[in-house]
Amino acid sequence: MKTPVFAFGTLHAQRAHAVVLFALAASIVAGSVAAAMVGGFRINMTPSEPLGLWRIVELNRPASLGDLVFICPPQTTVMQEATERGYLRSGTCTGGVAPLIKTVIAIAGQHVEIGAGVTIDGRPVPFSDLAERDGNGRPMKRFPGGVVPNESVFLHSPFRSSYDSRYFGPLPTSGILGLAQPVLTYAP
Template sequence: MTAQVSARRTGSAQRSNAIVLLLVATAILGGGVAVAIVGGYRINLTPSEPLGLWRIAALDRVVSAGDLVFICPPQTPVIREARERGYLRSGTCPGGVAPLIKTVIAVPGQHVDIGAGVAIDGRPIAFSDLAQHDGKGRPMVPYSGGAVPAQSVFLHSPFRSSYDSRYFGPLPVSGILGLAQEVLTYAP
């Protein structure tokens, strides 16, 4: 009988130790993620840009075409619908979405034409063809085009299925968190 009691106590102690170890590991991982977010690091899990670890670097000048930026989209009806459809991941931006990583392809005053693809001031943009439907067969409504308003930018990703300004239009520069710098990434 003593051996059975001893075996139960040993099993109980092992379970307790495993739970404590799991809690400690979870706390360390959670703390590391919190420090990374506060430190300006983000993990990209979308194919719009290479997968992996990125850093938000200060943008201490006026944003210009060609800048790769992290940006929080405003809470517009189009962005809310995109979140409901699953195009945007959960994150730290207003509305609970993750910052987007996109390239600025047009700045205030430039003209955007939307047809089968995107043209900026009459210059076609490579890899900018529009999808008619998303992966679930739902219609994709493109932005109507026009001049990029003051204090706004038009964003693009060369990934065909990227959800970018082709669909939601220009975004306010006030949402830019900074430049996107690769730290440790993988482009499949």
């Protein structure tokens, strides 16, 4: 009876392949994290937009309707409460919060009404119904509506639980870091 010499060789090859695959996966993860920290890249971990690696692209014009932007929220009482409630992740913006990724749905001079959903200049915004309570059962304060001020934008995400201008109102355009461009994303 012959001793199966190939069994050891196969096991050794399988381990070698596993080590190579692990090293490759670790390199991809480490590279993504490093890219996220430099060069205008960010990792989105919230369901408001697809999860994954995004790039901030310079915006050389005023923000317009439909732009998907990265924006740092200002330090206001509303944003401080949002941070305390856990709606904003930690990051590099003033106040230690992460930039938001949202779509511009109204610009300066447009009229916003908030009811069961949002209307802009009388036109309903799809997927804009408001939550009465957050995931922990706490009441949600909604923006009362009005005209978007100069040098401000009204932001939205179609994700129902998104924390956006439906609740905090327009944000100053000075907080816009740039356009949000997906690099390697996954939408569950």
